[in-house]
Amino acid sequence: xxxxxxxxxxxxxxxxxxxxxxxxxxxxxxxxxxxxxxxxxxxxxxxxxxxxxxxxxxxxxxxxxxxxxxxxxxxxxxxxxxxxxxxxxxxxxxxxxxxxxxxxxxxxxxxxxxxxxxxxxxxxxxxxxxxxxxxxxxxxxxxxxxxxxxxxxxxxxxxxxxxxxxxxxxxxxxxxxxxxxxxxxxxxxxxxxxxxxxxxxxxxxxxxxxxxxxxxxxxxxxxxxxxxxxxxxxxx
Amino acid sequence: xxxxxxxxxxxxxxxxxxxxxxxxxxxxxxxxxxxxxxxxxxxxxxxxxxxxxxxxxxxxxxxxxxxxxxxxxxxxxxxxxxxxxxxxxxxxxxxxxxxxxxxxxxxxxxxxxxxxxxxxxxxxxxxxxxxxxxxxxxxxxxxxxxxxxxxxxxxxxxxxxxxxxxxxxxxxxxxxxxxxxxxxxxxxxxxxxxxxxxxxxxxxxxxxxxxxxxxxxxxxxxxxxxxxxxxxxxxx
Numbered sequence: 339x340x341x342x343x344x345x346x347x348x349x350x351x352x353x354x355x356x357x358x359x360x361x362x363x364x365x366x367x368x369x370x371x372x373x374x375x376x377x378x379x380x381x382x383x384x385x386x387x388x389x390x391x392x393x394x395x396x397x398x399x400x401x402x403x404x405x406x407x408x409x410x411x412x413x414x415x416x417x418x419x420x421x422x423x424x425x426x427x428x429x430x431x432x433x434x435x436x437x438x439x440x441x442x443x444x445x446x447x448x449x450x451x452x453x454x455x456x457x458x459x460x461x462x463x464x465x466x467x468x469x470x471x472x473x474x475x476x477x478x479x480x481x482x483x484x485x486x487x488x489x490x491x492x493x494x495x496x497x498x499x500x501x502x503x504x505x506x507x508x509x510x511x512x513x514x515x516x517x518x519x520x521x522x523x524x525x526x527x528x529x530x531x532x533x534x535x536x537x538x539x540x541x542x543x544x545x546x547x548x549x550x551x552x553x554x555x556x557x558x559x560x561x562x563x564x565x566x567x568x569x570x571x572x573x574x
Numbered sequence: 575x576x577x578x579x580x581x582x583x584x585x586x587x588x589x590x591x592x593x594x595x596x597x598x599x600x601x602x603x604x605x606x607x608x609x610x611x612x613x614x615x616x617x618x619x620x621x622x623x624x625x626x627x628x629x630x631x632x633x634x635x636x637x638x639x640x641x642x643x644x645x646x647x648x649x650x651x652x653x654x655x656x657x658x659x660x661x662x663x664x665x666x667x668x669x670x671x672x673x674x675x676x677x678x679x680x681x682x683x684x685x686x687x688x689x690x691x692x693x694x695x696x697x698x699x700x701x702x703x704x705x706x707x708x709x710x711x712x713x714x715x716x717x718x719x720x721x722x723x724x725x726x727x728x729x730x731x732x733x734x735x736x737x738x739x740x741x742x743x744x745x746x747x748x749x750x751x752x753x754x755x756x757x758x759x760x761x762x763x764x765x766x767x768x769x770x771x772x773x774x775x776x777x778x779x780x781x782x783x784x785x786x787x788x789x790x791x792x793x794x795x796x797x798x799x800x801x802x803x804x805x806x807x808x809x810x
Contacts, residue, residue: 430754481720509734
């Protein structure tokens with residue numbers, strides 16, 4: 339089976355409502371017969387899992403989809419094994435990955451995705467689809483068992499990619515951080531996706547969906563732009 | 575012996591030159607008889623350790639101090655044991671902590687600091703002085719053996735603290751990230767220090783040096799401002 343992945347950079351684009359920009363993309367990605375999606379809220383622990391589930395259902399119901407959060411199941415591994423599709427929401431990537439490990443979900447999700455089950459994520463939920471969480475933008479508020487992530491694709495993802503640098507602030511730019519990553523990890527590719535865009539893998543074709551250029555970083559190479567809606571399966 | 579710590583938020587303040595704002599603070603912190611400081615450049619691996627050492631020496635020589643980088647010593651543990659003072663520079667906190675572990679320097683530094691040896695750091699070098707690196711702003715480009723850091727103070731440090739939020743960008747504010755940290759780690763204090771300020775521990779008195787308010791975060795409590803140049807030893 340070929341994998342079905344939708345990896346959104348962010349839950350919002352500019353001033354739009356929560357998941358608003360993503361609805362047509364999700365509607366196109368999930369086939370009509372999928373009505374219920376298993377939702378993994380671990381990244382959003384601070385708001386509470388009930389509240390997070392509701393927050394996601396509000397927009398998704400407008401396209402006839404419903405999420406049920408994994409915290410409602412006694413056996414999370416079984417919930418993944420029986421799901422029609424899985425969605426992992428944004429929040430803190432470290433907390434998300436820690437909970438994925440602590441609930442023994444890494445192998446379970448990998449296996450279902452290999453069997454063709456649709457996987458969608460945004461922000462932290464896209465980050466963990468990469469090889470490791472080494473290119474997250476999040477604060478390491480808890481320590482996961484390992485930085486190794488779901489590895490649903492063979493590269494690193496940097497969601498919320500931006501060129502912006504706050505005035506009068508002396509931190510690194512995002513590009514500088516990613517250059518440090520590839521310097522420390524010379525054989526890895528990093529794909530930076532800007533807010534509003536998504537990586538989509540369908541029928542063995544990888545594309546960037548949206549309107550803003552993506553970026554590919556690799557040690558010793560010039561940064562390559564990725565155009566939207568063209569095949570970038572060479573990254574797989 | 576009491577500890578001697580100078581934990582600078584940043585190497586620069588606004589548009590000033592590298593370490594420029596820090597020179598009078600460092601000059602006041604290090605006693606006149608200390609001429610040579612052992613420099614630990616591991617956070618700045620991307621620029622190369624020779625270059626980093628030179629970059630630090632340029633400003634420090636104007637106050638009669640010289641740093642020698644630890645990469646010039648065959649035995650880094652012995653270098654720490656024999657140093658008059660240690661300085662840890664900024665860069666990537668994860669790379670720094672990984673190298674501190676890989677070179678077996680955690681215990682060596684802790685022991686010398688407990689004996690009274692002056693320790694100074696900026697940015698990543700201040701971060702690792704806290705209990706863990708869980709409140710770093712850096713990207714986790716490499717995986718250290720543990721998030722546990724030098725624990726030279728009994729709280730968490732967030733250097734480069736800022737209230738700024740980029741326009742039209744949907745990441746969390748710094749305060750939101752730190753609230754998530756304390757939510758996940760309820761008994762911990764976090765001290766946010768703004769660029770240009772430094773935490774200083776001398777004669778068993780902890781103060782914030784500089785001109786900008788610091789902030790203390792703890793789960794379930796209102797954020798408390800910290801005034802500069804007043805005793806905040808209750809945090810120890």
